[in-house]
Amino acid sequence: MIETVHHRITRDDPDYAWLKDSRQCSSTDLVDYLWLFPADDHDPFESFPRLRWGGQMVYLSRDANDVKATAQAYRHHPGFVIEEEPKTARRGSWLRRMLGLGAKTHYFVARKTALLQPGESTDRFTFNVRLTREHVPTDDPRGYAVVKRVPSKEDLLQRLIDKHPKADRKILTERARKLSEKIFPIFLTREAAFLKLLQRDLPEALRNRVPHLLHMEQDETGKVRMLVMNWLRVGGQTLQQIEFARQGAALLHALHEQAGIIHLDLRLDNIVITPTGVSFVDFGSAVRVGEDISKNPMLDALFDEMMSTSQIQRLLGKMKSSGRITSHIICNAHGKVDKAVDLFYFAMQINKPHGNPDLATFIEYNPKSKQARLLSELTDNVMRPKDPQQPRYTSARDLLEGIEKVAESL
Numbered sequence: 434m435i436e437t438v439h440h441r442i443t444r445d446d447p448d449y450a451w452l453k454d455s456r457q458c459s460s461t462d463l464v465d466y467l468w469l470f471p472a473d474d475h476d477p478f479e480s481f482p483r484l485r486w487g488g489q490m491v492y493l494s495r496d497a498n499d500v501k502a503t504a505q506a507y508r509h510h511p512g513f514v515i516e517e518e519p520k521t522a523r524r525g526s527w528l529r530r531m532l533g534l535g536a537k538t539h540y541f542v543a544r545k546t547a548l549l550q551p552g553e554s555t556d557r558f559t560f561n562v563r564l565t566r567e568h569v570p571t572d573d574p575r576g577y578a579v580v581k582r583v584p585s586k587e588d589l590l591q592r593l594i595d596k597h598p599k600a601d602r603k604i605l606t607e608r609a610r611k612l613s614e615k616i617f618p619i620f621l622t623r624e625a626a627f628l629k630l631l632q633r634d635l636p637e638a639l640r641n642r643v644p645h646l647l648h649m650e651q652d653e654t655g656k657v658r659m660l661v662m663n664w665l666r667v668g669g670q671t672l673q674q675i676e677f678a679r680q681g682a683a684l685l686h687a688l689h690e691q692a693g694i695i696h697l698d699l700r701l702d703n704i705v706i707t708p709t710g711v712s713f714v715d716f717g718s719a720v721r722v723g724e725d726i727s728k729n730p731m732l733d734a735l736f737d738e739m740m741s742t743s744q745i746q747r748l749l750g751k752m753k754s755s756g757r758i759t760s761h762i763i764c765n766a767h768g769k770v771d772k773a774v775d776l777f778y779f780a781m782q783i784n785k786p787h788g789n790p791d792l793a794t795f796i797e798y799n800p801k802s803k804q805a806r807l808l809s810e811l812t813d814n815v816m817r818p819k820d821p822q823q824p825r826y827t828s829a830r831d832l833l834e835g836i837e838k839v840a841e842s843l
Contacts, residue, residue, distance in 0.1 A: 434493045435468055437524040437538040442491060442517065452488075452668055462794050464488060465668070471499055477510040477543070477550075484545040485791055487564055487577065487666055489516055493540045497521065500539040512547035546577075560584065560617065560717075568648040568661040575664055578647055581624075583617040583658045586610055616735060618656035624717040625649050625657045627694060631716070634692040642684055642712040667791050669708035675804045675840050677796050678783035680711035682833040685779055688713070689772050689829050693722040697770065698745065699778045701789035706796065720770050740768045745778050752816070759821040776829055780815045783808055783836075807839045 443449040443466075452465035465488040469475040480490050490507070494500050500519045507513045519541045546564040565580040584592075590609035597605065628646040635643065644662035652658050672680070681704065688694050696703075696719050703715040718739065720726065727733050740746050749767050752758040758777070766773035782788070784805070786796040799805060815832065818824035826832055 434470070434538045437536075438491070438493065438522045438540050441522055442542055463790055466491060468493065470494065471496070475503060477507050477513055481510075481512050481545060481550045485667060486545060486548060487664065488545050490543045490545070491540060492543075493538055495537065495539065497539045500541055504541040504543070507541075507543040510550070512545060512550040513543040514546050515541065516544045517542035560621065561588075564664065565661065570647070573663065575666065577664050579644070579662045579664050581621065581660050581662070583613060583621060586613040589613055615731070618652065618658055619732065619735065620717040621660060622657040623719070625660050627716040627719050628662065630694065631692055635687055636691060639684060639687050641709045642707070643716075644714055665705045665707050665712050665714055667705055667707065667795065669706060669795065671795050671797055672706060672711070673804065674783070674786055674796060674798045674802075674808065675836065675843065677706070677711060677786055678808055678836045679833070679840060681779060681783065682829055682836050684711060684713060685775055686829040686833050689722065689775070695720050695722060695770065695772050696775050698743075699775055699782065700744065701782055701786070701792060704782065704789070704792070706792055722772065724770075726770060736770060745774060749774070749777055758816045760816060760818050760824040760826070761821050762824055762827045763816065772828065776815070776826070776832060779829070780812045780832060784812055804839065804843055807842065808836070811835050811839060
């Protein structure tokens with residue numbers, strides 16, 4: 434059945450050569466093509482977590498009514514769009530197909546366009562993000578872009594209630610209003626500005642490794658409430674751990690020294706492997722190098738709050754208190770907007786590249802390998818140098834040079 438429809442659904446897909454097929458991966462890997470049959474658990478709520486963002490579920494059956502009914506279930510799931518309506522394919526020679534002979538396979542294709550499905554929540558207050566067919570350049574073969582919207586007051590209020598069920602409803606309502614009308618629009622407006630700066634100031638060879646702003650919509654005050662970016666889709670050639678580290682450090686160096694931007698949120702969720710290399714996304718928390726946030730009381734208060742709640746800052750504080758970080762450059766970045774925050778966290782991430790399951794298939798990582806051991810030693814030297822007051826690694830450039838020396842020794 435797969436062979437009957439395989440060519441039909443992939444021949445016009447320019448990405449298929451580097452997408453991950455469920456027939457090629459283990460049961461725990463996220464995939465881009467998931468082939469399901471009547472005997473499988475094909476409920477959309479079950480297939481959703483098995484697919485990479487943007488991945489496609491192909492449902493195949495001998496029963497046309499079964500395919501139509503299943504397609505209806507996916508059509509009503511807000512995390513999917515129907516990519517191909519129910520169709521029929523026949524197996525056999527060209528002549529047999531023309532004569533209406535050969536076994537029939539009925540199928541449809543649905544694409545995962547949302548990051549979270551109904552009922553799922555996250556500890557982080559994030560924007561509404563999904564794939565869209567709107568505002569996509571005509572020369573983009575993928576046909577999708579990423580749309581990022583300010584959440585509604587109702588959605589934010591429900592998330593606040595879920596997180597603080599015993600809190601006063603009036604206080605939560607006012608908090609939701611402030612998030613929707615002021616805080617989220619400020620960060621989205623800043624992100625739109627940073628995306629423009631990146632395309633202007635990054636070296637041309639690196640501009641495809643950060644998102645491009647395609648479209649934005651502003652409210653009456655000029656704040657951005659929705660922006661559309663090109664889709665940096667996970668895929669491409671599998672990288673060795675050392676190459677993942679080298680490419681990421683090179684991009685971080687260019688980000689700091691040439692674009693003059695500090696990311697501040699380099700979690701693995703915001704790092705993407707694409708055909709053009711290691712890429713960074715989500716610049717909503719970014720700042721300009723040398724930017725004086727204190728001159729804007731609202732922004733100053735927002736970043737103060739972010740410093741106290743940031744996963745990265747909390748980890749930095751714990752490691753500083755326990756003595757696992759002694760470098761004065763990194764210690765001094767605790768609770769501050771500083772390039773050393775990016776240096777600290779990216780140096781940590783290169784040692785656990787499979788922490789994001791979306792990247793696991795695209796980074797070869799063996800914790801017992803020589804490169805893993807040497808990179809771990811490099812990170813230790815970044816965090817705890819022999820002379821904490823004069824550390825060897827004080828910048829992304831230094832980290833890149835250290836990674837390149839490790840690569841030369843392998």
